[in-house]
Amino acid sequence: MARIDDTDRKILKALQEDASRSLDEIAKVVGSSKTPVWNRIRKMREAGIIGAQTVQLDAEKLGFEACFFVLIRTSEHDATWQKAFLKALKERPEVQEAHRLAGDIDYILKVRVSNARAYDTFYQALISEVKVHNVTALLSMEEIKSTTALAL
The missing domain is CATH 3.30.70.920 (Lrp/AsnC effector binding domain/regulation of amino acid metabolism (RAM) domain)
Structure with missing residues (x-):
């Protein structure tokens, strides 16, 4: 299991809610500045904690009912x-x-x-x-x- 701290958890929670948020928005939510947040995100990507970022589509609106x-x-x-x-x-x-x-x-x-x-x-x-x-x-x-x- 990967070791993460409370700041990492806050970052991950913010990304799970909306991964399209800017680094500035995430840093504000986390209570940090942009560069440390970016470094933490980069490290979690390299560790495999964060995978590919995708968008959620509405299946029914696209005909997959x-x-x-x-x-x-x-x-x-x-x-x-x-x-x-x-x-x-x-x-x-x-x-x-x-x-x-x-x-x-x-x-x-x-x-x-x-x-x-x-x-x-x-x-x-x-x-x-x-x-x-x-x-x-x-x-x-x-x-x-x-x-x-x-x-x-």
Whole structure:
């Protein structure tokens, strides 16, 4: 675990709220000057604490109205299958998240598409590339909370 102090936490919290803020704004929030804040941000980037900065898009306004959580069970666990499965997931822009799980379900995917027909197209393509034992798709009826922020 990386060692960070209270000032680093304040900087990270400010960046999580709005990474487009200027250094002057962040320094003001943190109670410091611009140069020390910039140096801390640079060091946290170099340490891998801060990754790529992106923008959050409104999926529904862009036509991606359906969010499916896809539960996958497989009877295949060898390296060749796993490599093919991971390749298939990485090549599919519909997959926003993919997690390997402990328990009865092997993987869970978060898939964002325009509608059920688009999900079926995704599903058919996926199962044509890799063998899966069982797939359950759950349609999210309402997104109640979504954040990338960590509780610092």
